[in-house]
């Protein structure tokens with residue numbers, strides 16, 4: 001491959017989320033979130049970790065912006081904590097909570113770093129969960145009102161808005177498998193939740209248009225392309241169904257206004273219909289300005305009769321390199337999914353809103369972290385993104401997950417994804433990893449070594 005030179009205006013960024021980095025879980029009037037409740041429930045999180053303090057970003061955000069400047073990122077994707085702003089999820093506004101995000105955005109703009117706000121990255125106000133959470137259609141309406149407040153408060157300051165982060169994870173990890181908050185375990189509930197998440201996305205887009213705001217709005221989906229383990233018809237079928245379950249179940253409603261037909265039929269036959277209302281799919285498929293794609297890995301799938309509704313199982317790729325999460329390192333999958341989304345779903349601009357890896361990072365005596373595995377992982381994925389760009393995919397930017405090590409949900413602090421090392425045991429000191437210094441070069445030159 002010839003020299004890899006990205007466009008001058010390519011948006012190189014890094015991403016985080018509120019519950020994973022902020023801490024101050026009950027400070028300055030913040031309301032309880034379902035992740036506060038879940039992490040305080042014994043047995044849910046590795047080592048009994050919680051987000052009570054996390055990276056203490058709520059107090060250290062100025063230092064973190066200095067580090068963003070040192071790395072040279074052009075944009076910073078973060079999420080706002082709904083219960084920090086609306087402690088009960090609706091009604092009363094917690095001005096101190098809102099002021100934190102005002103200070104954060106002001107300081108980002110002063111640092112010439114473009115904010116991208118994700119309105120929902122999993123930390124639902126517990127008060128709404130107490131009323132059914134995302135199983136309750138009213139939550140979609142309350143989300144849209146929270147979005148309206150944010151659009152009005154940050155009008156002219158923030159021009160990149162993401163409604164939801166990974167509705168698949170919220171619906172299935174949170175409501176089918178119980179690994180995430182609120183921890184329920186019912187597949188049909190997950191389908192109902194997915195529908196209300198998508199509905200709330202469309203309602204927020206309507207308000208964004210109504211408020212006639214400058215900027216762009218989109219949604220972020222975790223897309224994990226599925227590949228058949230063999231070329232048998234049954235393997236191909238199994239892979240296609242799992243691909244629909246994770247990817248098309250969200251891409252299709254947003255861009256085509258309908259759920260994938262065959263899978264929808266399988267669900268209805270086996271589980272009965274979840275509740276929808278006339279017009280829902282029109283709302284869900286409102287025109288958006290971009291799609292955010294979170295890519296980490298692929299799935300290799302083979303036919304397995306009777307194992308689940310899909311007659312499929314994911315094959316563990318033992319002989320392939322993988323990250324600390326056990327996810328196969330498969331950069332080609334990023335190219336494949338970018339091209340497929342552009343070909344099959346939308347010609348709208350795309351952002352890679354998350355891509356990164358957890359490795360076993362060690363802090364040396366000299367305060368260095370030699371994370372060459374992360375440099376190789378990112379470099380290989382940047383090359384695939386570049387290939388998609390050259391093949392005509394309208395890729396606008398790339399946000400590395402993550403800016404800093406943080407609370408990795410059920411894994412607690414045991415997994416490190418950051419460009420910045422966080423020394424949790426010693427006052428949350430921050431150290432730039434070698435990958436941060438490497439990333440700085442890539443951004444400065446717009447080049448990746450071939």
Ligand SMILES: N=[N+]=NCCCCNC(=O)[C@@H]1[C@H]2[C@H](O)[C@@H](O)[C@H](O)[C@@H](CO)[C@@H]12
Nearest residue numbers: 017165166222224294296297298327408
């Ligand atoms: N096989 N395989 N699988 C890949 C499946 C990925 C599903 N998990 C995610 O995408 C989460 C996303 C989240 O936004 C962030 O909050 C998390 O910290 C990162 C890292 O976990 C990722």
